[in-house]
Amino acid sequence: MTAEAMVTSPLTGSEADDSRPLRIALLTYKGNPFCGGQGVYVRHLARELVKLGHSVEVIGAQPYPVLDTDALTGAGATLTELPSLDLYRSPDPFRTPKRDEYRDWIDAVEVATMWTGGFPEPLTFSLRARRHLAARAGEFDVIHDNQTLGYGLLADLGAPLVTTIHHPITVDRKLDLAAAKDRRKRASVRRWYGFTRMQGRVARRLASVLTVSGSSKKEIAEHLGVRDERIHVVHIGADTDLWSPDASVAEVPGRIVTTSSADVPLKGLVHLVEALAKLRTEQPDAHLVVVGKRAEQGPVARAIETYGLQDAVRFVKGITDTELVDLVRSAQIACVPSLYEGFSLPAAEAMATGTPLVATTGGAIPEVTGPDGESCLAVPPGDAGALAAALGRLLGDPELRTRLGAAGRERVLSRFTWAKAAEGTVVHYRAAIERAAAAGGKAPRNRQTPTAATTTTR
Numbered sequence: 001m002t003a004e005a006m007v008t009s010p011l012t013g014s015e016a017d018d019s020r021p022l023r024i025a026l027l028t029y030k031g032n033p034f035c036g037g038q039g040v041y042v043r044h045l046a047r048e049l050v051k052l053g054h055s056v057e058v059i060g061a062q063p064y065p066v067l068d069t070d071a072l073t074g075a076g077a078t079l080t081e082l083p084s085l086d087l088y089r090s091p092d093p094f095r096t097p098k099r100d101e102y103r104d105w106i107d108a109v110e111v112a113t114m115w116t117g118g119f120p121e122p123l124t125f126s127l128r129a130r131r132h133l134a135a136r137a138g139e140f141d142v143i144h145d146n147q148t149l150g151y152g153l154l155a156d157l158g159a160p161l162v163t164t165i166h167h168p169i170t171v172d173r174k175l176d177l178a179a180a181k182d183r184r185k186r187a188s189v190r191r192w193y194g195f196t197r198m199q200g201r202v203a204r205r206l207a208s209v210l211t212v213s214g215s216s217k218k219e220i221a222e223h224l225g226v227r228d229e230r231i232h233v234v235h236i237g238a239d240t241d242l243w244s245p246d247a248s249v250a251e252v253p254g255r256i257v258t259t260s261s262a263d264v265p266l267k268g269l270v271h272l273v274e275a276l277a278k279l280r281t282e283q284p285d286a287h288l289v290v291v292g293k294r295a296e297q298g299p300v301a302r303a304i305e306t307y308g309l310q311d312a313v314r315f316v317k318g319i320t321d322t323e324l325v326d327l328v329r330s331a332q333i334a335c336v337p338s339l340y341e342g343f344s345l346p347a348a349e350a351m352a353t354g355t356p357l358v359a360t361t362g363g364a365i366p367e368v369t370g371p372d373g374e375s376c377l378a379v380p381p382g383d384a385g386a387l388a389a390a391l392g393r394l395l396g397d398p399e400l401r402t403r404l405g406a407a408g409r410e411r412v413l414s415r416f417t418w419a420k421a422a423e424g425t426v427v428h429y430r431a432a433i434e435r436a437a438a439a440g441g442k443a444p445r446n447r448q449t450p451t452a453a454t455t456t457t458r
Helices: 037-051 105-115 121-134 170-179 183-192 195-203 214-224 269-279 299-306 321-330 345-352 365-369 384-395 398-415 418-438
Strands: 023-028 055-060 078-081 142-146 161-164 209-211 231-233 255-259 287-291 313-316 333-336 357-360 377-379 454-456
Touching: 023 037, 023 121, 037 055, 037 142, 037 418, 105 121, 121 195, 142 418, 161 418, 170 183, 170 195, 170 214, 195 214, 209 214, 214 231, 255 269, 255 321, 255 345, 269 287, 269 299, 269 384, 287 321, 321 345, 333 345, 333 384, 345 357, 345 365, 345 398, 357 365, 357 384, 365 377, 377 384, 384 398
Parallel strands: 023 055, 023 142, 055 078, 078 454, 142 161, 161 209, 209 231, 255 287, 255 333, 287 313, 333 357, 357 377
Antiparallel strands: none
């Protein structure tokens, strides 16, 4: 019997004995796996669901997901492109589309919302997805929404709906408001995050919500008002084949690596830069490599200039998975300085390579990293002095680095893998299907889903 079949149903308490392959539609309004946890989630969950024998069709908008195909069998999830107007693309974000780009009223809503300072993509993707799924009623056994939470998903989609909320975006809104320097900026932040009101209304009407940590479960209940019994924790994890130790990669003395967006206060990068300035007074070879985009303005840019760290902080982006893993392997320390995380994939991935970790206790990070001194060094969020002390302690103690690195790898292998995440997710798919059947719904099985293809739907 598979590990999936042995998981206990969260609703019935009975053994999940239905092992039929499922036809799964996985929705994602943003799917880029190189900039944000949602894209990583879709890529790895889809791959592991296929390995379990299920058919997975990812339906996504720009930036489109990157999906994996098994090198030996050619099996993999399929991708259906459901394009937006891509108003935030590089190198011309907040662009105004040309007249011939408009296709329908949803496009007009998308542009009008952007023009008035809002973020339209969760709403407009949900409306396009509703239309697309209505035309394909009966093709899927279950529909899995990856944190779109748009009004369009409250319609009859032709199959039971399961939604993942990584963490409520109201947390980001709160931190961005706190970082806003004046009334005008605060008004702009409130308008940008206007979609969170919609997401709360939608979330409260969902029968089944998955989330990635106990911390996120608590935040979803408190911020979005979702009833506790409707929220289920399924931990995600690292690709432990890719993220693994490799003794052939040379360790660079003084190197600290982090994954962060310089212009997102929630990620806490400014506090790590301040900690680096303190650290270099005692360990001048200490330097930081940031996987992410450099911000030319803002608190991080000002801190780098103020402390004269232009040669000690380097930003990298656009590197391959292999290059990223080798970069983390080469570091003496990986650091997660976030003020809050709903899970923290960068922490799990760094730990999987055996690189010792310094991390804050913000949000769900301690659930991933474990207790201070056992599998990481933990510090309070937003405390540059504590960060500097922990980084200095670890740089000066090779034995401690070795011990924490090994313990971190073992913790990830035992708790946080994508295979376990897929198995746990399928349990909730089957529970949703069972619940719909009991309520009189049907899950028709009259059409086959292709095993490998890419289609475009406009």
